[in-house]
Amino acid sequence: MPIFFVNKVRIDIAASVPGDTPLLWILRDSLNLTGTKYGCGKALCGTCTVLVEGQPARSCQVPLSSIKLGTDITTIEGLKTREALALQAAWEKLDVPQCGYCQSGQLMSAAALLTRNRHPSDADIDDAMAGNICRCATYARIRAAIKDAGRSLG
Amino acid sequence: MNPIRMSRRPFMSTSPTAPGSAESTAGIQGRRVFLKVMAAAAGGLTLGIFSVDPARAATAKSGKTAASGPEFAPNAFLRIAPDSSVTVIVKHLEMGQGTYTGLPTLVAEELDAAWSQVKVEGAPADAKLYNNLQWGTMQGTGGSSSMANSFEQYRQAGAAARAMLVAAAATRWKVPADAITVKRGVVSQGDRKASFGELAAAAAKEPVPASPKLKDPKDFVYIGKHVPRSDSKAKSTGTAIYTQDVKLPGMLTAVVAHPPRFGAGVKNIDAGGLKGLPGIRFVVEVPNGVAVVANSFWDAKRGRDALKIEWDETTGFKYSSSDILADYKRLATTPGKVARNDGDAAGALAGAAHKLDAAYEFPYLAHAAMEPMNCVIRFDAGRAEVWNGEQYQTVDQAAVAKSLGLEPAQVTLHQLYAGGSFGRRANPHSDYLLEAAAIVKGMAAQGKRGIPVKLVWTREDDMQAGYFRPAYYHRLQAGLDAGGNVVAWQHRIVGQSILDGGPMADMIKNGIDPTSVEGAANLPYAIGNLHVDLHSPQVGVPVQGWRSVGSTHTAFSTETLIDELAVAAGKDPVAFRKALLASQPKHLSVLELVADKAGWGQPLAPSRNGAKRARGIAVHESFDTAVAQVVEVSVNADKSFTVDRVVCAVNCGLAVNPDVVRAQMEGGIGYGLSAALFGEITIKDGGVAQSNFNDYRVLRINEMPAIVVHIVPSAAAPTGVGEPGVPPIAPAVANALAAATGRRLRKLPLHLSA
Numbered sequence: 089m090p091i092f093f094v095n096k097v098r099i100d101i102a103a104s105v106p107g108d109t110p111l112l113w114i115l116r117d118s119l120n121l122t123g124t125k126y127g128c129g130k131a132l133c134g135t136c137t138v139l140v141e142g143q144p145a146r147s148c149q150v151p152l153s154s155i156k157l158g159t160d161i162t163t164i165e166g167l168k169t170r171e172a173l174a175l176q177a178a179w180e181k182l183d184v185p186q187c188g189y190c191q192s193g194q195l196m197s198a199a200a201l202l203t204r205n206r207h208p209s210d211a212d213i214d215d216a217m218a219g220n221i222c223r224c225a226t227y228a229r230i231r232a233a234i235k236d237a238g239r240s241l242g
Numbered sequence: 243m244n245p246i247r248m249s250r251r252p253f254m255s256t257s258p259t260a261p262g263s264a265e266s267t268a269g270i271q272g273r274r275v276f277l278k279v280m281a282a283a284a285g286g287l288t289l290g291i292f293s294v295d296p297a298r299a300a301t302a303k304s305g306k307t308a309a310s311g312p313e314f315a316p317n318a319f320l321r322i323a324p325d326s327s328v329t330v331i332v333k334h335l336e337m338g339q340g341t342y343t344g345l346p347t348l349v350a351e352e353l354d355a356a357w358s359q360v361k362v363e364g365a366p367a368d369a370k371l372y373n374n375l376q377w378g379t380m381q382g383t384g385g386s387s388s389m390a391n392s393f394e395q396y397r398q399a400g401a402a403a404r405a406m407l408v409a410a411a412a413t414r415w416k417v418p419a420d421a422i423t424v425k426r427g428v429v430s431q432g433d434r435k436a437s438f439g440e441l442a443a444a445a446a447k448e449p450v451p452a453s454p455k456l457k458d459p460k461d462f463v464y465i466g467k468h469v470p471r472s473d474s475k476a477k478s479t480g481t482a483i484y485t486q487d488v489k490l491p492g493m494l495t496a497v498v499a500h501p502p503r504f505g506a507g508v509k510n511i512d513a514g515g516l517k518g519l520p521g522i523r524f525v526v527e528v529p530n531g532v533a534v535v536a537n538s539f540w541d542a543k544r545g546r547d548a549l550k551i552e553w554d555e556t557t558g559f560k561y562s563s564s565d566i567l568a569d570y571k572r573l574a575t576t577p578g579k580v581a582r583n584d585g586d587a588a589g590a591l592a593g594a595a596h597k598l599d600a601a602y603e604f605p606y607l608a609h610a611a612m613e614p615m616n617c618v619i620r621f622d623a624g625r626a627e628v629w630n631g632e633q634y635q636t637v638d639q640a641a642v643a644k645s646l647g648l649e650p651a652q653v654t655l656h657q658l659y660a661g662g663s664f665g666r667r668a669n670p671h672s673d674y675l676l677e678a679a680a681i682v683k684g685m686a687a688q689g690k691r692g693i694p695v696k697l698v699w700t701r702e703d704d705m706q707a708g709y710f711r712p713a714y715y716h717r718l719q720a721g722l723d724a725g726g727n728v729v730a731w732q733h734r735i736v737g738q739s740i741l742d743g744g745p746m747a748d749m750i751k752n753g754i755d756p757t758s759v760e761g762a763a764n765l766p767y768a769i770g771n772l773h774v775d776l777h778s779p780q781v782g783v784p785v786q787g788w789r790s791v792g793s794t795h796t797a798f799s800t801e802t803l804i805d806e807l808a809v810a811a812g813k814d815p816v817a818f819r820k821a822l823l824a825s826q827p828k829h830l831s832v833l834e835l836v837a838d839k840a841g842w843g844q845p846l847a848p849s850r851n852g853a854k855r856a857r858g859i860a861v862h863e864s865f866d867t868a869v870a871q872v873v874e875v876s877v878n879a880d881k882s883f884t885v886d887r888v889v890c891a892v893n894c895g896l897a898v899n900p901d902v903v904r905a906q907m908e909g910g911i912g913y914g915l916s917a918a919l920f921g922e923i924t925i926k927d928g929g930v931a932q933s934n935f936n937d938y939r940v941l942r943i944n945e946m947p948a949i950v951v952h953i954v955p956s957a958a959a960p961t962g963v964g965e966p967g968v969p970p971i972a973p974a975v976a977n978a979l980a981a982a983t984g985r986r987l988r989k990l991p992l993h994l995s996a
Contacts, residue, residue, distance in 0.1 A: 101246050106520060109540050117495075117538040118246045122487035123480020125661070126539070127612050128701040132935040135612055164480030179478035183470060183901060186338030186909055188477030189484060189612040189661025214944035221935060223612050223662045224338045225912020227946035229905070 090152060092159040094119060095166025107153030112136045115147060115163060123164035123192045127221070134220030137193035138163050144200045146219075164192040171202040174240050178233035186224035194220045198234050206238045314442035316406055316450055318371040319399035320349050326427060326439035328355045330396075333365040333372035333381065334388040335633045335667070336473065337611075337660035338909070339964040340902040341388045343471045345396050347898060351464045352400030352457060353407075355438070356427035362472050364657025367635040367650075380745075381635040384668045384787065386865035386962020389898055393960050394456075401454035403445070410444035411436055459957060465898050473659070484661045488618045488629045490694040494523055496681050497542040497698060499549050500531040500707040503928030504782050506558030508532060508551060515548035525549070526684030530673075530707070533681045539698055559782030559928035563713065566781060566925065567603065570715035570736040574601070578734055578775035579753040581763040585771035590730035594721025596810055602718070602799045603989040604737075606923035607711035607788055608938060613661025614704035615674040615697075621646055621682035622692040626653045628675065631660025633667035637745045641672035645679040664789040664913065669709060670744025673784070674699065705938055706930040710923055711788030712738040714758075716799040726811030728822065731772045733762050733799070738785045739778040753778070757787065761796030761864060761969065766829050767804065767822040783925060789913055790965040793864040797969030798976070798990065801860040805977040806986060815859055815977065816842055823861075828893050831954045832870035833861050836891035839952050840872035853878045855886075858978025860970035866961035867894040871911070873947075873974040877982045881994040885915060885947045885975055890967065892951065895958035903963050904951040910967020911949055916941040918972035920991050 090101040094115065101114075110129075115121040115138070124147060127135030131146035138147045139162040140155075155161075167176075175198050178184075185191045194217070201208055201216035208216065213231050222230070314322040321329045330346035342362045350360050365372045369381045375391040404424055411429045412419040414436070422431045429436045459465070476482035501507070511532055513525050521541025526533045532551055536542035591597065618629035619642075626646050632638060632655050643650045660667055669675075678697040685693065699707065714737035721730035739755035741747050749756055754776055756763075763774045788794060808818035816837045823829045836859070837843075846855045853876035861870035874887040890907045897903045920939035924931040932938040976987050979994060987994070 099246065104520075105246060106544075108544075113538060113540040114246065116487075117540070120489065122483070122489075125484075125613070126486060126698075127614070128934055130701070130934050130936070133612065133701075176478045180470070180474045183474050183905065185471070185474055185477035186340075186905060187612065187660060187662040188338070188473060188482050191477050192480040195478065217943045219942075221612065221940055221942060223610060223664070223913065223916075223940060224909045225915075225941060225946060226905070226909065227912060227941075227943040228908055228949055230943065231946075 112147040348396035349400035354424035503558035512550035587773035590771035609666035611662030708784035760792035793969035801973035840889035856982035860974035893954040914971035
């Protein structure tokens, strides 16, 4: 029985659950953590981004069978670090979201970036965020909010 | 059995899992939460563990739970609860454009509510109460009309409620109504104060004023000022609920196998491959394919992919984009239906000193909203319920009702946030909703009624099963006299009608679909001899409106040709336009503002890597809003290029929420740039060649230019902003590329290397 953690909560998966099931659908359909969105199913849009051991991963391309015993997974619902809270505050302050559907994924990628680099350059932001599509094109505000959050952390 | 369990127990705990403990919570905050999820097929409905309260779903600003007691609902647009919360019922879909902020702002303004006490709720389907005032008796969202049609209506709703609260306070305090003030949710007179909630019950007994007095704009505290979006918090914490997130007790998920060619039917279904697969519940043939209904999305998709379907392709569309274009080119050699005819364009063209003759090609485009098409439907005896990001309530309600043999009033629509739409969710044929209806109808035929089903299109379905912005072909001929004045303009447009066969088909007059020629037939430039005509061929590719509709193509051909004429006349493109727009104050206002703010005519800073840099400009009015954009591009030696900066000026009348206006311009530019740089749906052998974001490229953050938006100050009634930011960007980029390289690109997407 695979065992891992989602937002610090232990998850036990029975052997009867097919190993090809992507983490995304375990989160959404089984655990009802619907903040993580489905966008493309091919790791092309970043909408389903979660943190696996602190690193951004496209959960639509993480099959259950690949999740190692004890893996720590964080979704938008469990994103509570200082960096994350600063980002969410900046997202609100700058009114980043439009339709909002991609923003959980954007925030997961941004949180991973800010955790390793509090003051990212434009190029750093491009590198970290280019895998996250926003069809409303809120990109300029995402960029500004990441910098704003970094500044607020000192 | 409990195949997936979630518990707050430490990893590798020795304590045994409590078997069969209670499971009924959606959150994970409980001290000990225990989930069970059905994985193996079996019979029972076992996924009904969680339920999203649909009433909560489209509620943007969460407030305190309303205290018990009657609510004060003076009209269909707001309710005031005993806890003083003001719930504004928004009749338009929130798909990113800000309706859930803008419309409540109007109520809060006239009610003198505190913004913090305002909550937002999506309206149900009711064409009598919630019709779009620009659309007659239809409820729906589109044409950038939400603010424009609601501006007076929602202000009056707030003003009526305020007058009734004031009347109630006047009675209670025995003072004249005009001695009472209302500020930020507090009703007061002298030292006496009352909250809205305290007065609500008494206010409900006051007569509803027929035409309450509206504020003098100089007294506005919210309109024209900064009001934060009502949905930013929910959308920054993953708590906003979209259709994709709805979960109802017993709900199943449907994934559909669509035919490889448009219009093909099902000849034979071999579902043998589904035997033994987990979670499969139903296989249902629907008009456009075969649905697999299962316990979860992944079960349904696995099942869908295991189907072996023999398609009946005799009815299928068989052509490719190249065939369609060849047909359009042939059509363009013959006169079309006349959309506008001033003077004698042909005669003037024949006598012109200098002539330009240009042809333009526009591909099909997918909307590609981040949330692929989906909806939830439940069909039971005598009624149906639909959960959807509803953009076309009246049309969808009628279509679903007809499909299920119900009256429209028997179909309840629950409004949810849409994860983008860009027009897609206002489908003239209610396509995905009817697909969902066909599924539950098929299940009913198998004796299963009342089971909610969520239809989920995969990204591939969303990109390949329709609907699309039509492909177009334009031919534009124009002539200058010896003095460089435009003396002739002949514009021919070829492309499918998006209104034909739909609920708004009566807008087609004399064979002219106005959405095919908007932006061309109303060309603002003063040209005496002007002729615009249209061919609307019928093609088997499903089409519909796409953000900014006709202007997606007409702005490009007209604004690049006018630029070309300016250069041919040896004149500055801004001065040349201004001379032709002398009687168009709205266009002039944005043209002058953008030229000033962009430093038009001043040298651009050189690039550091030797790239050629240049500016380009375009101006276009759509949905009564004029937008001008100046673009700065850098063209590299290998013919690749970047769009570095965009300066945008917009005249949308009174900007109710300037920051939302700026956001819509930024987003419109980004959306338009995706189409200008990458967007192309190619039809191959009757189907779509692209499938996902790998081959249907869209703009990413590293490609987003710096954007500065300037709003023309105006006291005129507000006009739309959701779409008008889109049209100018592609022609402005093409004009900048021409300025940098001398090459005129007339085919979208723009490739200098082609």
